[in-house]
Amino acid sequence: METVSSNQSRTIQTRLVLPPDTNHMETIFGGQVLAYIDEIAAISAMKHCRKVVVTASMDRVQFMSSAKVGHILTLEAFVTGTGRSSMEVYVKVESEDLLNGETTLTTTSFLTMVAKDEHGRPCAVPQVVPETAEEKQLFENYQERKQKRINESD
Template identity: 65%
Template sequence: MEKISTNVSRTIQTKLVLPPDTNHLDTIFGGKVLAYIDEIAAIAAMKHSRNVVVTASIDEVNFLSSAKVGDILTLEGVVISTGNTSMEVYVKVECEQIETGVKSLTTTSFITMVAIDRNGKPVPVPGVIPETNKEEELFHQAKERRSRWLRDREIRK
């Protein structure tokens, strides 16, 4: 199957942190951020595969800093590597404090999505061509992440 540019899957969303999205410290719930990450990963994977997708696993989530009520979140998702029917999506979340304009990286994540047909059966996906230095680095590290995931899966059995 052909390979396509990461630019095909690149998806950017902007969200406002509202009071119902936060805890008693006025910082966003981690679960809310996870829902945003899952959604953008699915959209990026659908754009890449041109198929419906399902979440196979949330492989890694790193909460690096928090966002408060009134902050603006920018999420970026991109398919960074592929298997036969699976896609690894890298998602980063940045926070912008509206009063100061200061931006900070709040969360990074790797999600595995699987493309399926209308009957729920996995279907092949195109390979990926990284476009930036960061994507190239993540692409080359993908084999190591997959090996670690498979090793951990065997331990859990």
């Protein structure tokens, strides 16, 4: 079976929080953050399997802090586990105040992406090989998270 390093799927995006992206408190809309998360997870999964992917699920999203107008968001994603045609992608979002350099973890999430062939059917993906300590820790708990998703869908 083909294997691919988690590093191949690692994707980083930086976005500026602008007024149209925010609510009346001048903090970014949660829905906007979710759209960014979904986009980077898809890119990460496609880099892993070199196929078109669709979002199958988004696990518990934790909004730990907010980002304000003028802050930048740094999103980082990588594949943490694989099934036959599915990939679990971990996404973390950090906010940085450009005026003082303070960085805060704002959001984390796991998404399940499914690879599709040219006929729109699920197709096999390479297994993931974790390398860093963070990747290995998330990989070790992948089966537990996967089983929890399966149990919740019954």
